[in-house]
Amino acid sequence: xxxxxxxxxxxxxxxxxxxxxxxxxxxxxxxxxxxxxxxxxxxxxxxxxxxxxxxxxxxxxxxxxxxxxxxxxxxxxxxxxxxxxxxxxxxxxxxxxxxxxxxxxxxxxxxxxxxxxxxxxxxxxxxxxxxxxxxxxxxxxxxxxxxxxxxxxxxxxxxxxxxxxxxxxxxxxxxxxxxxxxxxxxxxxxxxxxxxxxxxxxxxxxxxxxxxxxxxxxxxxxxxxxxxxxxxxxxxxxxxxxxxxxxxxxxxxxxxxxxxxxxxxxxxxxxxxxxxxxxxxxxxxxxxxxxxxxxxxxxxxxxxxxxxxxxxxxxxxxxxxxxxxxxxxxxxxxxxxxxxxxxxxxxxxxxxxxxxxxxxxxxxxxxxxxxxxxxxxxxxxxxxxxxxxxxxxxxxxxxxxxxxxxxxxxxxxxxxxxxxxxxx
Amino acid sequence: xxxxxxxxxxxxxxxxxxxxxxxxxxxxxxxxxxxxxxxxxxxxxxxxxxxxxxxxxxxxxxxxxxxxxxxxxxxxxxxxxxxxxxxxxxxxxxxxxxxxxxxxxxxxxxxxxxxxxxxxxxxxxxxxxxxxxxxxxxxxxxxxxxxxxxxxxxxxxxxxxxxxxxxxxxxxxxxxxxxxxxxxxxxxxxxxxxxxxxxxxxxxxxxxxxxxxxxxxxxxxxxxxxxxxxxxxxxxxxxxxxxxxxxxxxxxxxxxxxxxxxxxxxxxxxxxxxxxxxxxxxxxxxxxxxxxxxxxxxxxxxxxxxxxxxxxxxxxxxxxxxxxxxxxxxxxxxxxxxxxxxxxxxxxxxxxxxxxxxxxxxxxxxxxxxxxxxxxxxxxxxxxxxxxxxxxxxxxxxxxxxxxxxxxxxxxxxxxxxxxxxxx
Numbered sequence: 001x002x003x004x005x006x007x008x009x010x011x012x013x014x015x016x017x018x019x020x021x022x023x024x025x026x027x028x029x030x031x032x033x034x035x036x037x038x039x040x041x042x043x044x045x046x047x048x049x050x051x052x053x054x055x056x057x058x059x060x061x062x063x064x065x066x067x068x069x070x071x072x073x074x075x076x077x078x079x080x081x082x083x084x085x086x087x088x089x090x091x092x093x094x095x096x097x098x099x100x101x102x103x104x105x106x107x108x109x110x111x112x113x114x115x116x117x118x119x120x121x122x123x124x125x126x127x128x129x130x131x132x133x134x135x136x137x138x139x140x141x142x143x144x145x146x147x148x149x150x151x152x153x154x155x156x157x158x159x160x161x162x163x164x165x166x167x168x169x170x171x172x173x174x175x176x177x178x179x180x181x182x183x184x185x186x187x188x189x190x191x192x193x194x195x196x197x198x199x200x201x202x203x204x205x206x207x208x209x210x211x212x213x214x215x216x217x218x219x220x221x222x223x224x225x226x227x228x229x230x231x232x233x234x235x236x237x238x239x240x241x242x243x244x245x246x247x248x249x250x251x252x253x254x255x256x257x258x259x260x261x262x263x264x265x266x267x268x269x270x271x272x273x274x275x276x277x278x279x280x281x282x283x284x285x286x287x288x289x290x291x292x293x294x295x296x297x298x299x300x301x302x303x304x305x306x307x308x309x310x311x312x313x314x315x316x317x318x319x320x321x322x323x324x325x326x327x328x329x330x331x332x333x334x335x336x337x338x339x340x341x342x343x344x345x346x347x348x349x350x351x352x353x354x355x356x357x358x359x360x361x362x363x364x365x366x367x368x369x370x371x372x373x374x375x376x377x378x379x380x381x382x383x384x385x386x387x388x389x390x391x392x393x394x395x396x397x398x399x400x401x402x403x404x405x406x407x408x409x410x411x412x413x414x415x416x417x418x419x420x421x422x423x424x
Numbered sequence: 425x426x427x428x429x430x431x432x433x434x435x436x437x438x439x440x441x442x443x444x445x446x447x448x449x450x451x452x453x454x455x456x457x458x459x460x461x462x463x464x465x466x467x468x469x470x471x472x473x474x475x476x477x478x479x480x481x482x483x484x485x486x487x488x489x490x491x492x493x494x495x496x497x498x499x500x501x502x503x504x505x506x507x508x509x510x511x512x513x514x515x516x517x518x519x520x521x522x523x524x525x526x527x528x529x530x531x532x533x534x535x536x537x538x539x540x541x542x543x544x545x546x547x548x549x550x551x552x553x554x555x556x557x558x559x560x561x562x563x564x565x566x567x568x569x570x571x572x573x574x575x576x577x578x579x580x581x582x583x584x585x586x587x588x589x590x591x592x593x594x595x596x597x598x599x600x601x602x603x604x605x606x607x608x609x610x611x612x613x614x615x616x617x618x619x620x621x622x623x624x625x626x627x628x629x630x631x632x633x634x635x636x637x638x639x640x641x642x643x644x645x646x647x648x649x650x651x652x653x654x655x656x657x658x659x660x661x662x663x664x665x666x667x668x669x670x671x672x673x674x675x676x677x678x679x680x681x682x683x684x685x686x687x688x689x690x691x692x693x694x695x696x697x698x699x700x701x702x703x704x705x706x707x708x709x710x711x712x713x714x715x716x717x718x719x720x721x722x723x724x725x726x727x728x729x730x731x732x733x734x735x736x737x738x739x740x741x742x743x744x745x746x747x748x749x750x751x752x753x754x755x756x757x758x759x760x761x762x763x764x765x766x767x768x769x770x771x772x773x774x775x776x777x778x779x780x781x782x783x784x785x786x787x788x789x790x791x792x793x794x795x796x797x798x799x800x801x802x803x804x805x806x807x808x809x810x811x812x813x814x815x816x817x818x819x820x821x822x823x824x825x826x827x828x829x830x831x832x833x834x835x836x837x838x839x840x841x842x843x844x845x846x847x848x
Contacts, residue, residue, distance in 0.1 A: 087795065091802040116795040123771055124791070132787050347547055363556050367548070371511065371540040378515040378805055 001134050005071035008230035008257055018062035061282045063306050063403050070136040070188045075103040077310035080392040086111045087131040090318045091381040094133045101393050103135040106313045109181055110142035114164050118184045126186025139187035142173045143194035175219035183226050192220035194234040199267040206238030214250040221254040230257035241279035248283045258289035265294045281307045299423035305399050317388035322381050324373050327391040328353040330421040345370040358390035395419045425558050429495035432654035432681055442486035485706045487730050487827045494560040494612045499527040501734035504816040510535045511555040514742045515805040518557045525817050527559040530737045533605055534566035538588050542608045550610030563611035566597045567618035599643035607650050616644035618658040623691040630662030638674040645678040654681035665703035672707045682713035689718045705731045723847035729823050741816055745808035748797050751815040752777040754845040769794040782814035819843045
């Protein structure tokens with residue numbers, strides 16, 4: 001198990017500046033051209049509340065390799081983090097997840113607080129031991145549920161009160177108790193409670209929401225009883241670049257161990273997401289981890305890594321797997337995905353993905369997997385989940401290697417075509 | 425994968441006569457005393473249609489070790505066989521099943537014929553390759569479904585016609601096509617189509633049903649296109665000892681590679697099952713494998729092994745696991761089982777079974793498993809299935825070892841108390 005843990009150790013191993021390549025068009029996607037991104041970047045700077053001051057905040061932008069260390073666990077970013085909502089990456093054992101190469105997974109504070117509950121967490125000394133996960137754990141704050149469960153919660157300055165989805169009993173999350181819940185979970189990276197701004201929102205709504213999140217972030221920072229785990233602040237501000245910049249300025253006052261971008265992938269277009277990323281990331285500290293919350297589509301990962309995001313999480317790979325939807329490299333399907341239940345796979349003796357080295361692809365045919373899926377055999381959910389997680393692991397590993405070698409822009413067309421052909 | 429297969433190789437390694445220990449009471453169970461069994465045995469002999477002739481058929485009765493060999497796969501009996509209905513032991517991978525120690529699993533001909541269907545079986549060269557199972561496979565014949573799906577099938581001398589449970593399309597199973605389906609599956613042990621007599625049945629009904637099964641067995645024996653796989657006959661006769669003896673006499677004319685007892689565990693009491701076993705087994709060939717179909721409760725396995733049964737199968741361990749019902753040794757629960765969802769396990773940091781060495785017990789607490797079960801996390805079905813199958817594997821291994829060492833009767837009270845405390 002994870003031993004000798006202390007506060008996250010962060011080091012920046014390699015950083016590639018995007019600026020010079022911006023104009024070459026290397027970053028072009030169907031959604032947004034390099035030129036557009038550059039414009040957005042300028043606009044964001046100019047729209048900052050105190051224009052000159054904000055310009056001085058601008059950091060290096062571009063892909064990078066960082067090292068995160070938690071006790072005896074080390075990993076290099078950019079990484080994807082599988083989601084283990086209530087202490088299990090759905091359908092998989094800890095060994096399954098670890099064997100793929102993952103060393104950092106995500107748990108959901110809102111859900112863990114309801115089940116199994118914090119009494120058990122304290123009894124076991126935290127989630128690592130309870131679920132027998134030998135790697136590190138990041139917990140979200142419940143801020144996403146403040147948005148996604150809006151119908152069953154009331155919000156005020158103190159916090160959010162939910163009629164919980166299991167038995168309707170009232171549960172209040174405050175910036176303070178969310179810190180203490182995460183201390184009971186003993187997660188290695190703990191997120192501050194925020195209000196994930198709903199989409200769409202007017203500038204005034206997004207501003208008020210962001211400002212409350214910033215006050216909550218401050219309260220969370222001072223509520224800590226244990227100082228030996230990393231705490232990340234979360235940038236909010238809806239779809240407004242100026243609010244995002246102000247949010248970062250506020251958060252930085254608390255000197256968090258890392259910074260996350262919240263409130264994206266909430267319904268906006270991919271183009272809109274990219275616009276916001278290119279207007280936000282330049283203002284995020286260069287010497288701290290940067291985490292884009294709730295994002296895991298291959299094209300989104302590729303584009304965000306280029307701008308300097310280090311960490312991602314999303315339920316997509318495991319949820320898709322349970323729906324029979326499988327990521328594959330473009331050699332195995334022109335559009336980068338297959339639906340395993342399709343009759344086309346009925347007699348296919350080949351693997352899901354001919355270029356994949358995962359347990360599933362090494363052992364099982366599409367025909368067998370389709371049969372299991374049609375017959376509703378539980379094994380298939382595990383096998384497809386292993387593959388989808390391997391796919392995202394391989395994507396990030398290929399990007400890490402290209403960044404390490406300084407070849408990321410040369411490799412980019414190849415990587416994008418291979419892992420996200422739909423976006424080329 | 426399984427290589428160099430040929431017809432099953434069978435050898436009798438050790439055989440212990442029961443007779444002398446009968447009177448010591450060593451065989452006593454709460455259901456039936458040794459004295460009762462001895463009486464049943466005598467009665468069965470005397471009730472045989474041709475009394476003197478049948479007496480001459482009586483074989484040695486008692487626990488034994490046999491060796492089964494299929495190509496490069498060898499195993500010693502008595503064994504339990506996990507059930508992989510449609511090409512998957514439910515919730516488990518082939519590695520999971522193999523790692524426990526299992527080398528022979530069961531597939532269901534009726535179900536496999538519907539899904540994935542025989543076209544795929546022929547395409548893949550059989551079920552071993554399709555499901556990537558490195559051990560051997562026994563397939564049942566569909567005879568059980570003739571009984572269990574009685575509402576959707578019509579029966580005549582030719583065979584059984586089902587309105588199948590998936591789409592209602594007509595499917596006819598005949599003694600001949602069941603042979604050919606199993607040849608497509610390429611199972612190592614193939615069962616003849618029989619009519620699993622329903623319970624209760626009058627003597628006349630059971631007799632007519634058994635006699636049809638015997639005609640079908642003869643047809644199955646002559647229908648084979650491939651002679652390099654074992655084919656087992658199935659003893660029927662309902663709850664009537666004289667019919668069972670006649671059934672064996674008929675079957676033996678075909679010189680099958682093994683003999684199974686069908687039509688038990690269909691609703692009769694445990695006492696009734698033991699009465700029939702003690703009246704049937706003495707007449708089954710000593711120099712061939714003996715397989716008791718559909719039986720897997722620990723106390724039933726223990727008692728049947730004592731009488732000389734070599735092979736068992738049952739969906740119970742995996743089905744129970746999916747319902748949260750777990751076998752444990754008596755040190756871990758006085759009655760030999762626990763319901764994982766019970767609140768009693770909520771904070772229990774111990775394993776399911778303190779004396780179990782399975783993957784689940786080595787790694788996970790009852791508290792975690794209960795949490796997963798309550799939260800309906802898929803992982804739990806795999807973890808409980810692994811444990812329940814390990815439990816039956818360990819039970820049979822402990823009996824094998826005691827028989828090898830000639831200590832089975834000395835160990836019996838201990839084994840029965842440990843694995844089947846409810847029956848002591």
